[in-house]
Amino acid sequence: MDQNALxxxxxxxxxxxxRAPxxxxxxxxxxxxxxxxxVSNATGTFELYAWDRTTGEQRQVTDRPNGTTDGTLSPDGEWIWWFSDTDGDEFGVWMRQPFEGGPDVRAVEGLDPAYPAGLAIGRDGTVVVGRSTDEDGSTIHVLRPGSGAPKPPVEIYRHSESAGVGDLSHDSTLLVIEHTEHGDAMHSALRVVRPDGSTVAELDDSxxxxxxxxxxxxGFAPVDGDPRLLIGHQRRGRWEPMIWDPLAGTTTELDLDLPGDVAAEWYPDASALLIAHSHQARDELFRYDLASGERTRIDAPAGSVMGATxxxxxxxxxxxSSAAEPPQVRSTTGxxxxxxxxxxxxxxxxxxxAWVEGPGGTVHALVQKPAGEGPFPTVFEVxxxxxxxxxxxxxxxxxxxxDxxxxxxxxxxRGSTGYGRAWTDALKHxxxxxxxxxxDAVRAWAVDSGLADPDRLVLAGGSWGGYLTLLGVGTQPEVWALGLAAVPVADYVTAYHDEMEALKSMDRTLLxxxxxxxxxxxxxxxxxxxxDKVRAPVYISAGVNDPRCPIRQVENYVARLEARGHPHEVYRYDAGHGSxxxxxRIKxxxxxxxxxxxxxxxxxxxxRHPLPDRPAGSPTARPE
Incomplete structure (x- = not known):
């Protein structure tokens, strides 16, 4: 039965x-x-939507089989820019469409398809496009406004290591590039240049x-003639905001006295900052007045803030949202x-x-459990x-x-963000x-505490979580009863040679x-x-167009399982790194x-604790 028809x-x-919109x-x-x-999934696929708040009218902008989520507005609101790839492969070109509706047109002529590496659109018509390809590495191109026939974009930057467009100043006179020319893809440096590519200032904490x-x-200050640039730094062991004036050569650190990672953005008049504070897997918001240094808390319930403006x-x-409450777009007006x-x-x-002592320090885990008393069959969702x-x-x-x-x-x-720089950087080599x-330390705690049934432990995850799932069922075969890996790294060497260039830089840094x-x-x-050490049955799902965890390296792993006659199932779908x-996704x-x-x-x-029946709509035929 069609579940949508229920x-x-x-x-x-x-x-x-x-399914809920x-x-x-x-x-x-x-x-x-x-x-x-x-972005909304109202049609069953995540697509871009335009919304005129004056009239209340909403209009679907994109309509593609595999969805669209990467888009932005020009400063004047006249154009919607969106990135067009092929079936989720993340390799493509920027398109644009009038806000009121109309045909899509190629936004910048003269640039071949590439992986996106940032986009900035100026009020005067200046456009800055970042690109990445296996052949060229990272390149940045500037299209300047002018009368007469359109001129081709000019390449102002090229490097083999990963780099991208940071932002364009309010008056389009300055551009900041975030780069890793020093070879450490986890710790970027900044270069401010003019639109012709000439260097104004450098900042490299590494x-x-x-x-x-x-x-x-x-982001640059949203005021004409103001060259100040708001940046994040790690000088005190965690992410915090700082103001850099590249023309004056000065930096101003902001001591906000908050224990976790702190991000920020400008208020529209540049008089204050909107502070987003992330600590122990929860978020809170503040207004920080730049003149007085006063910090005012913005009322928001306990949970997570996935974006604020x-x-x-x-x-x-x-x-x-919170783990219990679905997402809501709220306002301080109530x-x-x-x-x-x-x-x-x-x-x-x-x-x-849960706070568990591990070999590298205290590990934070989040636990959800059904009604009743444990031990429960338990999924470690990585x-x-x-x-x-x-x-x-x-x-x-x-x-x-x-459920x-x-x-x-x-x-x-270790390797996760949100717990300080040392925790994030600890996984190298x-x-x-x-x-x-x-x-494994958290697994032992979950079993010893009576939460988890040691005979029914599932290791599961997607992307890097899928990678850790396959690595875990191989290196800890006696522990896991099952492995569920979505879009994983399965053969690291082949993955490195086949993946997008920016991820190669990251892997060189990590290893x-x-x-x-x-x-x-x-x-x-x-x-x-x-x-060959894996004991648990393994389920793998993979996108055939995935540029991040490419399909060939997954097939290499599956072939080895098949050669052993090991119980496994594989589901391949026509998309990229997820759907x-x-x-x-429900399937x-x-x-x-x-x-x-x-x-x-x-x-x-x-x-005790019998497993429920198979989920409604389960297919009678197994995946290949």
Whole structure:
């Protein structure tokens, strides 16, 4: 039966959470704040939508089989720019469309398809495009306005290491480039140039790569004639904002006295900063007055803020959720900014915090569990990145497992963001193995505490989480009853040679060189090395157009499982690094849950806590 055809009351809650219409935080045009752009899955595929706040009219901008999420507005609000790739391969060109509607046209002629590396659009018509290709490395091109026939964009920057467009100043006289020319892809340096490419100023806290300190661009002051640049730095061991004046050569650090990572953006008149503080997997917002240094808390419930923006009238809009409560676009006025029509996502259960002593320090984990007493069959849902972290935010996949009687544990292992620079940087050279040490410490705690059934432990994750899943079932074969890996790194050497150029730079940083330079590190960190030790049944899903975890290296791993006759299933789908199609995402979750229910013991060792039936709509035929 078509699950979409089911009435709401007959549809499982876990599917409703995916199908319920959702919206992103609306972006607004700086010189036309009534014109906004947001992303929604209202049609069943995530696409871009234009919203005229004056009239209330909303219009779907893009309509592609595999969805579209990368877009922005020109400052005057006249144009919507969006990135066009092929079936999720992330390789393509920028297109644009009038805000009021009309045909899509190539936004910048003369540039071949590439991976995107930033975009900046000036009020005077200046356009700055960042690109990355295997052949050219990183390049930046500037298209200047002028009368007469359009002129081709001019290349002003090229380097073999990863780099991208940071921002363009309000008057289009300055451009900041975020680069890793020193060879450390985890710690960027900054260069401010003029539109002709001539250098104005440099800022490199890594001192050419000799120190592991990074910088990131947060944006130029949104005022004409103001050259100040808001950036993030790590000088005190965590991310904090700083103001850099590249013309005066001065930097101003802001002592905000907050314990976690701090990001910021300008208020529209540049008199204050909107501060986003992330600490222990939760977020809070502040207004920081630059003249007085006064910090004022902005009222937001406990949970996670996935984006926030200060409007010209001084109000703040933000996208908020918690593990229990679905996302909402809220305003400091107390109103809901954008409420999608149709079915509402059901609530889930809240997270509980666990703090576990691991080999490298205290590990923070987030736990969700079903009703009743443990031990429960337990899914260790491992986040991707690795420079990312799980938070107290709404997520359909963990909630689906809880609905099926599983506890879910999410571990912010070493390498995760949000716990200071030393924690994020700790995984170098023993990549994968360090993260698994932390996951194993939390696993032991979960079993010893009575939460997790030791005979029904599932290791699961996507992207880097999929990589750690395959590495974990090979290096810790006696621990895991099942492995569920989505879009994983499976054969690290082949993945390196096939992946997009920016990820090659990251891998060289993490492992200290190429596979030819440090073969022993790639071998030690590759799931393929341990494939013959795997005991647990393995489920793998992979996008055939994935540029990040390419399909060939997945097939190499699968071939080794097949040669052993090891129990496994593989699902290949026509997309890239994941899917933006709701029904495809539901299908993938359904297949994972079904695989777990078929392969795990039906009860714990005392005959308690039986697994539920297979999920509604489970296919009768197994994936290839």
């Amino acid at each position: 009435p709401d009351h007959a549809m499982p809650d876990w599917e409703k959470r995916f 959702r919206v992103s935080l609306p972006e607004w045009a700086e010189d036309a704040p009534a014109r906004s752009l947001f 001192e050419g790569g000799t120190k592991e300190l990074g910088l990131t661009v947060l 200060a409007r010209p009238d001084g109000t703040v809009e933000f996208l908020w 109103s809901t900014v954008l409420d999608p029509p149709g079915m509402k996502a059901p609530r889930s259960v809240p997270v509980e915090d 986040h991707g990145g690795p420079t990312h972290h799980d938070s107290d935010s709404f997520a359909g996949q963990p909630a689906a497992w809880v 099926h009687g599983f506890a879910v544990v999410r571990v912010n292992y 023993r990549v994968g193995l360090i993260e698994l040490e932390d996951i 200290g060189g190429t596979p030819e330079e440090v073969p022993e590190r790639f071998e030690a960190s590759s799931p393929l090395t341990y494939v 933006l199609v709701v029904e495809e 993938q979750i359904r297949l994972e849950i079904d695989f777990a229910l078929r392969h795990l013991p039906k009860t714990d060792r005392e005959g």
